[in-house]
Amino acid sequence: MNEQQLLHSSKKHLWLPFTQMSDYERDPLIIESGEGIVLKDIYGKEYLDGYSSLWLNVHGHRKQEINEAIRDQLNKIAHSTLLGAANVPAVQLAERLVEITPSGLQRVFYSDSGATAVEIAVKMAYQYWQNIGETKKKKFVTLTNNYHGDTVGAISIGDIDLYHRVYGALMFQSIKSPFPLIYRHSSNDEAFIRDEALAKLKEIFANHHEEIAAITLEPIIQGAGGMNVMPKGYLKGVEKLCREFNILLIADEVATGFGRTGKMFAVEHENVQPDIMTMAKGITGGYLPIAATVTTEKIYEAFYGEYEEFKTFFHGHSYTGNQLGCAAALANLEIYEKENVVGKVREKALLVEEELGKLKELSHVGNIRQAGLMCGIELVKNKETKESFPWQERVGYKATLKMRELGMLTRPLGDVVVFMPPFASEAGQLKEMVNIMKEAILQVT
Numbered sequence: 136m137n138e139q140q141l142l143h144s145s146k147k148h149l150w151l152p153f154t155q156m157s158d159y160e161r162d163p164l165i166i167e168s169g170e171g172i173v174l175k176d177i178y179g180k181e182y183l184d185g186y187s188s189l190w191l192n193v194h195g196h197r198k199q200e201i202n203e204a205i206r207d208q209l210n211k212i213a214h215s216t217l218l219g220a221a222n223v224p225a226v227q228l229a230e231r232l233v234e235i236t237p238s239g240l241q242r243v244f245y246s247d248s249g250a251t252a253v254e255i256a257v258k259m260a261y262q263y264w265q266n267i268g269e270t271k272k273k274k275f276v277t278l279t280n281n282y283h284g285d286t287v288g289a290i291s292i293g294d295i296d297l298y299h300r301v302y303g304a305l306m307f308q309s310i311k312s313p314f315p316l317i318y319r320h321s322s323n324d325e326a327f328i329r330d331e332a333l334a335k336l337k338e339i340f341a342n343h344h345e346e347i348a349a350i351t352l353e354p355i356i357q358g359a360g361g362m363n364v365m366p367k368g369y370l371k372g373v374e375k376l377c378r379e380f381n382i383l384l385i386a387d388e389v390a391t392g393f394g395r396t397g398k399m400f401a402v403e404h405e406n407v408q409p410d411i412m413t414m415a416k417g418i419t420g421g422y423l424p425i426a427a428t429v430t431t432e433k434i435y436e437a438f439y440g441e442y443e444e445f446k447t448f449f450h451g452h453s454y455t456g457n458q459l460g461c462a463a464a465l466a467n468l469e470i471y472e473k474e475n476v477v478g479k480v481r482e483k484a485l486l487v488e489e490e491l492g493k494l495k496e497l498s499h500v501g502n503i504r505q506a507g508l509m510c511g512i513e514l515v516k517n518k519e520t521k522e523s524f525p526w527q528e529r530v531g532y533k534a535t536l537k538m539r540e541l542g543m544l545t546r547p548l549g550d551v552v553v554f555m556p557p558f559a560s561e562a563g564q565l566k567e568m569v570n571i572m573k574e575a576i577l578q579v580t
């Protein structure tokens with residue numbers, strides 16, 4: 136197919152995720168190749184990958200060691216089922232994941248996307264309490280604006296109205312506790328904002344703990360809800376309340392895991408031990424769809440027994456524990472060790488913080504939020520009052536389209552421009568991306 140045919144066919148037959156296809160028809164884009172942190176479309180135009188190909192690319196595209204690991208694995212086998220049978224890279228990766236996650240986490244259950252990892256966490260937490268006879272514990276608490284993926288279980292514990300509202304009748308009800316949002320709070324005392332949110336959560340736990348199975352949260356920084364950073368101590372406070380009221384803590388590290396916030400996992404910032412942790416995106420360096428739900432031996436044991444006891448976790452997918460994906464993940468984690476990837480994230484985050492600081496002077500940049508290399512730039516109509524642009528103006532969307540024109544790809548969350556560069560981005564490339572964002576924001580606001 137030539138370029139014209141590809142374009143025509145993409146408009147005629149493809150249906151892109153989280154995309155209004157009329158937008159795509161007006162501004163189509165077809166990527167053909169990538170090298171390092173640069174993506175190239177079918178016309179040869181190059182773009183800096185400012186969103187790590189949706190928050191997952193780590194070492195850049197076509198990283199030799201990962202390519203080779205996949206090729207080597209292909210020469211052995213591409214896939215065999217994990218239902219009732221293990222496979223070599225799945226075993227090796229499970230051991231590696233147990234080594235790098237917080238010490239209480241000992242068991243790895245695979246799947247293939249962030250949403251499926253979360254879906255598993257929900258069912259695992261629910262069945263855990265059923266299996267040990269605490270049959271009233273069936274409800275989930277979540278924080279306002281949380282995002283955990285798009286499957287029905289995941290949206291039931293999420294709180295992004297735009298994505299969820301049409302599916303109300305399909306979803307189970309979760310209990311919402313306020314996320315301690317800093318930017319628009321009437322107080323600018325972070326400790327006050329933290330304590331206020333913890334007090335609300337404590338009230339919910341105190342009133343309903345007998346029926347609450349678990350709370351789910353995105354540690355340290357809430358991603359799709361707008362890149363909102365938690366006040367210091369909030370996460371630790373939630374952990375303490377979970378222990379006090381016998382409620383499981385599910386840490387969704389799908390976006391934050393594998394160094395994105397400057398620690399291997401974001402829970403490490405506050406030395407928190409979740410009961411269940413979900414991970415995906417960066418696990419294979421952004422190569423293949425592997426995800427994992429990792430849990431404690433205590434939870435695992437509640438499912439262990441003879442078949443006749445019906446404690447089995449009846450869950451799994453055709454491609455669960457895929458060998459190619461596990462081999463890519465193993466190669467990815469080897470590079471983490473060899474190249475001190477997480478240490479470098481911390482260094483680069485400092486540079487990004489300094490560079491993004493230059494955007495603060497723009498008259499429509501209201502707030503810049505960052506945890507490691509996970510950043511959001513909120514565009515507002517009025518900086519003083521923090522008034523948002525009318526949503527119909529789609530300022531965030533227009534800004535990212537302009538960025539595309541200028542040679543960088545990212546996607547907005549409403550009027551929050553996401554900046555999540557691959558960890559392999561060099562200083563010059565990081566600066567160039569910030570300059571592109573600045574220019575685009577100036578042009579559309």
Ligand code: PLP
Binds near residue numbers: 248249
């Ligand atoms: N959980 C969090 C915190 C996420 O940020 C995302 C995706 O952005 C998901 C879950 C869903 O992951 P996936 O898109 O791989 O299903």
